[in-house]
Amino acid sequence: MATVLEVEGIKKHFGGIAAVDGVSFTVEEGEILGIIGPNGCGKSTLFNCILGQLSPTAGSVKLDGADVTGMNPEDMNRRGVSRTFQLLQVFPELSVRENLILAGQEHQGTMLSRLFGARDAGLTAAADRMIGFFKLGHLADARAGGLSYGQQKLLDAAMAFMAGPRLVLLDEPAGGVNLTMLGDLKERLKAMNAEAGATFVVIEHNMDFVMSLCTRVIVMAEGKVLAVGTPAEVRANPAVIEAYLGH
Amino acid sequence: MNASRVDGVLVTLLLGVLILWFAPASMGRYGTYVLSLWIVTAVAVMGLNLTLGVAGLKSLAQAAFMGIGAYATALLTTKAGIGWFPAFMISGALCFVVGLFLGFPALRVKAHYLAFVTLAFSTLVWLVLRNEQWLTGGVFGLSNIPRPVIFGIKTDNALPFHRFVVVVTLALALILWWLLRSPWGRAFLALRENPVRAASLGINIRAYTLLAFAIGSAYAGFAGALYAPLVEFIDPSPFQLSASFFLLLMVVAGGSGYQLGPFVGALLGVVLPEWLRFTGGLYLIIFAGIVIALLIACPQGVLGLFERGWAAVKRRPMGANPPVKGAA
Numbered sequence: 393m394a395t396v397l398e399v400e401g402i403k404k405h406f407g408g409i410a411a412v413d414g415v416s417f418t419v420e421e422g423e424i425l426g427i428i429g430p431n432g433c434g435k436s437t438l439f440n441c442i443l444g445q446l447s448p449t450a451g452s453v454k455l456d457g458a459d460v461t462g463m464n465p466e467d468m469n470r471r472g473v474s475r476t477f478q479l480l481q482v483f484p485e486l487s488v489r490e491n492l493i494l495a496g497q498e499h500q501g502t503m504l505s506r507l508f509g510a511r512d513a514g515l516t517a518a519a520d521r522m523i524g525f526f527k528l529g530h531l532a533d534a535r536a537g538g539l540s541y542g543q544q545k546l547l548d549a550a551m552a553f554m555a556g557p558r559l560v561l562l563d564e565p566a567g568g569v570n571l572t573m574l575g576d577l578k579e580r581l582k583a584m585n586a587e588a589g590a591t592f593v594v595i596e597h598n599m600d601f602v603m604s605l606c607t608r609v610i611v612m613a614e615g616k617v618l619a620v621g622t623p624a625e626v627r628a629n630p631a632v633i634e635a636y637l638g639h
Numbered sequence: 640m641n642a643s644r645v646d647g648v649l650v651t652l653l654l655g656v657l658i659l660w661f662a663p664a665s666m667g668r669y670g671t672y673v674l675s676l677w678i679v680t681a682v683a684v685m686g687l688n689l690t691l692g693v694a695g696l697k698s699l700a701q702a703a704f705m706g707i708g709a710y711a712t713a714l715l716t717t718k719a720g721i722g723w724f725p726a727f728m729i730s731g732a733l734c735f736v737v738g739l740f741l742g743f744p745a746l747r748v749k750a751h752y753l754a755f756v757t758l759a760f761s762t763l764v765w766l767v768l769r770n771e772q773w774l775t776g777g778v779f780g781l782s783n784i785p786r787p788v789i790f791g792i793k794t795d796n797a798l799p800f801h802r803f804v805v806v807v808t809l810a811l812a813l814i815l816w817w818l819l820r821s822p823w824g825r826a827f828l829a830l831r832e833n834p835v836r837a838a839s840l841g842i843n844i845r846a847y848t849l850l851a852f853a854i855g856s857a858y859a860g861f862a863g864a865l866y867a868p869l870v871e872f873i874d875p876s877p878f879q880l881s882a883s884f885f886l887l888l889m890v891v892a893g894g895s896g897y898q899l900g901p902f903v904g905a906l907l908g909v910v911l912p913e914w915l916r917f918t919g920g921l922y923l924i925i926f927a928g929i930v931i932a933l934l935i936a937c938p939q940g941v942l943g944l945f946e947r948g949w950a951a952v953k954r955r956p957m958g959a960n961p962p963v964k965g966a967a
Binding site: 443445464465466469470474477481483484485486490493494495497498499506507511555 | 818820821822823825826828829832833835836838839840841842843844846
């Protein structure tokens with residue numbers, strides 16, 4: 393298996409505070425890597441440093457062996473890395489289908505062909521496939537802002553997959569999603585992994601969700617990596633129990 | 640932005656053209672002039688509606704761009720002897736290019752920074768128009784701006800020129816309608832609603848920000864190119880900073896982001912003061928009162944109010960429950 397992402401010694405300081413303090417890890421093709429850790433341990437900041445929303449104070453990020461440290465989010469996305477954000481980020485005024493088309497449109501053609509070329513260019517069909525896959529069929533034409541929180545979370549995740557990415561970083565996909573919807577989401581993500589060969593990194597607080605979804609888990613505490621291993625190994629690690637799971 | 644609403648815009652535009660084509664019949668010269676001025680102003684507001692209402696970029700230079708367009712057209716048609724149509728295209732292109740350059744600051748910091756840059760630009764344009772007498776005629780302005788001749792038909796009189804303005808405006812409105820339905824329109828909207836998320840979806844924030852600003856500015860240039868032959872004499876005063884604020888007000892009052900909003904906004908800004916003329920010196924106070932009341936009652940502007948009203952009407956006969964607050 394090839395290494396998709398290589399993160400080496402990432403540091404991010406805000407003033408005197410080290411939000412991320414020398415984190416290194418790799419992501420192998422086809423795996424589902426979980427990142428857990430208490431609130432404020434630097435998980436989301438780490439994502440932001442990898443994807444260019446923030447530029448890291450030190451360290452490097454390699455995608456398929458090429459250095460992409462500090463590359464802007466648009467270019468990262470066009471290189472096949474997509475993400476979701478911790479807070480819900482769909483476009484409320486657009487319909488479900490339009491949200492998905494928007495998520496795919498910049499990945500084909502040029503600026504000019506997007507204006508003068510065929511308006512659809514297969515995107516509607518791709519969006520409808522994604523809608524079907526995430527079981528949002530009855531909501532395709534509904535305004536995204538009118539959907540329930542859980543449905544919007546599904547749409548948010550679906551948007552991250554629209555352009556057929558190599559690597560998807562999901563920031564708390566299960567946050568605020570009810571139990572039934574949670575099962576749906578996990579099952580859909582697993583199917584994406586199995587059928588489309590998508591590689592994931594998932595930040596999540598919901599332990600059951602992480603432990604049953606991920607093949608490998610990184611535990612972070614205070615900006616550093618505390619432990620890495622399979623869900624079973626991590627559960628049994630005394631340092632992890634001490635810092636995070638210990639209750 | 641679903642299919643039925645887009646068609647609504649198109650139908651309204653075409654119906655509007657029919658009405659405006661025949662409306663001046665009983666209006667006399669001045670009435671026709673006000674009607675034309677309304678439509679020309681709406682073109683400038685359309686541009687600002689794209690920049691601000693759709694893409695969310697705050698510009699305070701729309702009247703300055705309109706001035707650039709008006710002076711370019713006036714100079715080209717009087718001094719260079721070029722026909723109106725090429726002058727119109729050049730005016731739009733000039734504003735597009737200037738808009739591209741002026742838009743660069745918008746890429747650094749959003750919102751207020753761009754507003755300040757455009758504010759400074761507005762003042763600069765006004766100073767050039769007033770002080771560079773050799774080119775612009777200074778406070779005396781430029782006069783004897785010819786009205787275009789279309790396929791051998793002169794538009795010197797109020798009515799043919801009005802109809803000419805109606806047709807050009809329809810073409811510009813249709814182009815914008817087409818643009819907003821394209822992937823570009825979707826990207827502009829994404830820019831306004833959530834630029835961080837848009838960037839994470841691969842949307843080229845730089846390119847779309849510049850384009851939204853430049854196209855919006857080009858529309859001000861087109862409006863200026865219509866304005867110059869409409870009034871036949873231009874001086875710097877209608878292109879001052881205060882006029883840019885007024886155009887901004889029209890965007891918001893009409894319904895920011897609504898495709899027909901500019902026509903409603905310009906109606907409030909141009910025609911309403913005429914209707915209030917009978918009140919004598921009170922008209923500005925009444926006008927200000929109406930605008931304040933409107934914006935308090937409905938920050939989404941007149942068309943936002945319509946949409947809310949229409950939604951309520953549609954709900955009632957179905958007997959459906961109103962949406963539960965906080966259900967999401």
